[in-house]
Amino acid sequence: MATAAESLRSFDTVPRERPRLVRLARLARQHPTGVFGLVVIAGFVVLGIFGPAIAPYDPRELRTGGVLEGPSRAHPFGTNALGQDVLSRVIAGARISLIISFSAVFIGGSIGSFLGIVSGYYGRWVDYLIQRSGEAWAAFPSIVFYFMLITAFGQGVKTIIIAIAIGALFGGSRVLRGATMVEARSTYVEAARALGAxxxxxxxxxxxxxxxxxxVVLMSTSLGGAILAESALAFLGIGVEPGTPSWGIDMSGENLTVARLGYWHVVVFPGLAISLVVLGANLLGDALRDIWDPRLRR
Structure with a gap:
């Protein structure tokens, strides 16, 4: 029979829970691409918040001299056809793009997630009504809806947020519906019902x-799509108001025309910003998916 001292020694050998920083460091080593995505998103968020203080020039300033200058020490990303500093417009464009994308993903993702969870948990006519509504919405071209909504209510940040949020309403509802159905039929739920809960x-x-x-995983993976949607609307001329620093606006209109004439820097740097933040959002979403639900790994 073990003595009290031996019992205490065996108790001391029980492994303690690792500190939070140690666990975070281990997750970072296991998912380096997720860390890269987080750093990219955090970097662009910092640009969006402190953009006016960081930008070397006023992104709206029009200059008659220094038009279409290539990258230089004074203008690392060059200038556009209006003499505006491209670097300053890329920095300022981060604020508009991230405000629209984060807001649209949060609103649309929250409502869509609620619909998916309710559909999977209650089933029957509730499930039928929500799923048929989602299928009908998926059959309607999103770009046509965007045109209709913006034509009716005018261009502006709020209108773009609402349009993208509604467009992404049913994006992840089916995934959450399936996950909720699995949880609702699990053993511990049946046990809770048996106990009278x-x-x-x-x-x-x-x-x-x-x-x-x-x-959260679905919202993070939807962030890249929302950024692309905002840029596409600006590219088509139905995004934010003309003159507003926006990555999509800087890749459309006369900027495309001058880019074909050899002034590549006018559209390449805004395009790289879009590509980088979309890549970061997707990498972060994939890492969160693997951490929170390994069953969803490809």
Missing amino acids: SEARIFFRHVLPNVLPLT
Whole structure:
């Protein structure tokens, strides 16, 4: 029979929970691409917040001299056809693009996630109504809806946010519906019902906390699509107001014309900014998916 001292020694050998920083460091080593994506997104968020203080020039300033200058020490990204500093416009454009994309993803993702979770948990006519509505919406061309909404309410940041949010409403609802159906039919939920727990308690105490991480993953992976949608609308001339620093605007109109004449820097640097932030959002979303739900790995 073990003595009290031996019991205490065996208790001391039980591994303690690793500190949070150690666990975060291990996750960072396991998912380096996710860390890269997080750094990219965080960097552009900093640009969006402190852009006016960081930008070397006023992004709206028009100059008669120094038009279409190539990259130089004074203008690292060159100037456009209006004499505006391209670097300053890329920095200022981060604010507009991130405000629109983050807001649209949060609004559309929250509502869409709620619909998917409710559809998967309650099923029956609720599931049928939500899923048929999603299928009908998916059959309607998004660009036509964008044109209709912006024509009716005018160009502006709020209108673009609402348009992209509605367009992404049912994007992840089917994924959350499936995950919720699995949780609702799990053993611990059946045990909670057998013990007399109410449906509201089961939903909010057991099912919802287990599917919420998937909601964050879906939102992060949708961020890149929202940025591309905002840029595409600006490219088509139905985005934010003309003159507003925007990556999509800087890749459209007369900038495309002068780029074909050899002034590549006018559109290449805004395009690289879009590509980099979309890549960062996708890498971050993939890493979060692997961490929170390894079953979703490709």
